[in-house]
Amino acid sequence: MEQSASLRRNNVNVAGNPEAGKTLVFVHGFGTDQDVWSAVTPAFADNYRLVLLDNAGAGDSDVEAFERASARYLTLRGYAEDLVEVGQLLELRDATLVGHSVGGMISLLASLQNPAMFSRLVLIAASPRYLNDTGYHGGFTEDMLSGIHMAMYQNYQDWTKTYAMSAMAHPEKPELHEYFARHLSGIPFSRAAKILFTILKSDHRADLGKVSVPTLIIQSGEDIAVPHEVADYMHRHIPHSRLAHIDATGHLPHLSDPQAVIAAMREFGI
Numbered sequence: 001m002e003q004s005a006s007l008r009r010n011n012v013n014v015a016g017n018p019e020a021g022k023t024l025v026f027v028h029g030f031g032t033d034q035d036v037w038s039a040v041t042p043a044f045a046d047n048y049r050l051v052l053l054d055n056a057g058a059g060d061s062d063v064e065a066f067e068r069a070s071a072r073y074l075t076l077r078g079y080a081e082d083l084v085e086v087g088q089l090l091e092l093r094d095a096t097l098v099g100h101s102v103g104g105m106i107s108l109l110a111s112l113q114n115p116a117m118f119s120r121l122v123l124i125a126a127s128p129r130y131l132n133d134t135g136y137h138g139g140f141t142e143d144m145l146s147g148i149h150m151a152m153y154q155n156y157q158d159w160t161k162t163y164a165m166s167a168m169a170h171p172e173k174p175e176l177h178e179y180f181a182r183h184l185s186g187i188p189f190s191r192a193a194k195i196l197f198t199i200l201k202s203d204h205r206a207d208l209g210k211v212s213v214p215t216l217i218i219q220s221g222e223d224i225a226v227p228h229e230v231a232d233y234m235h236r237h238i239p240h241s242r243l244a245h246i247d248a249t250g251h252l253p254h255l256s257d258p259q260a261v262i263a264a265m266r267e268f269g270i
Contacts, residue, residue, distance in 0.1 A: 009082070037254065043262045081110075105127070125226045125253065168250045219244070220257065
């Protein structure tokens with residue numbers, strides 16, 4: 001298949017079993033790219049066609065395309081539109097979306113845009129809203145967001161190291177937070193700040209009840225970005241959802257504890 005501008009824009013790669021009748025699409029979170037799935041995808045390579053991509057502005061995506069269409073990415077719906085466009089070009093139908101963090105909410109929104117294209121969702125450490133609200137604990141306050149922005153502005157490289165260590169929550173495995181910090185620091189400050197605050201200001205609680213496909217919510221412990229109350233909230237508001245509290249630590253369990261993520265996915269029937 002000749003690669004189109006949309007596939008180049010998101011650096012789409014297809015792997016796994018090309019003859020498989022089932023497809024898994026992996027959507028990464030903030031500060032990483034499709035490489036972050038490398039410990040998970042081999043478990044499914046024999047039985048699935050695997051689709052990996054870089055979200056706009058991340059990894060080896062087309063940065064010029066991201067800048068040209070900057071208004072498109074002021075909300076998560078723009079990223080979801082990209083995902084649907086990729087699915088159309090690959091002629092996806094009844095695929096399973098596996099999304100981490102913001103990639104999970106992008107996946108959820110894409111499933112609403114094209115229900116026939118995506119038949120299942122796996123949401124890993126995802127959140128519909130990060131800011132606290134009346135009767136809702138998202139984990140962040142406006143003052144905390146201001147503090148994050150100030151820390152990024154004052155010394156972005158130091159912030160990437162500090163955040164990576166806190167998000168990974170595995171001080172005994174420095175190679176993990178160093179990996180994450182390298183990917184974070186590879187994103188220029190101005191772009192990273194724009195993407196991060198689009199994420200942190202998003203609110204898709206009203207979209208949860210619209211989900212019509214079976215959904216697995218995977219939540220680990222000690223997640224600095226997504227407290228367990230958020231996973232419980234999503235489970236209550238997404239019809240046909242299943243919540244798996246896995247034996248893993250930190251915001252990136254697919255990187256730090258991939259076997260726990262794989263086990264939860266297999267129990268879900270993947």
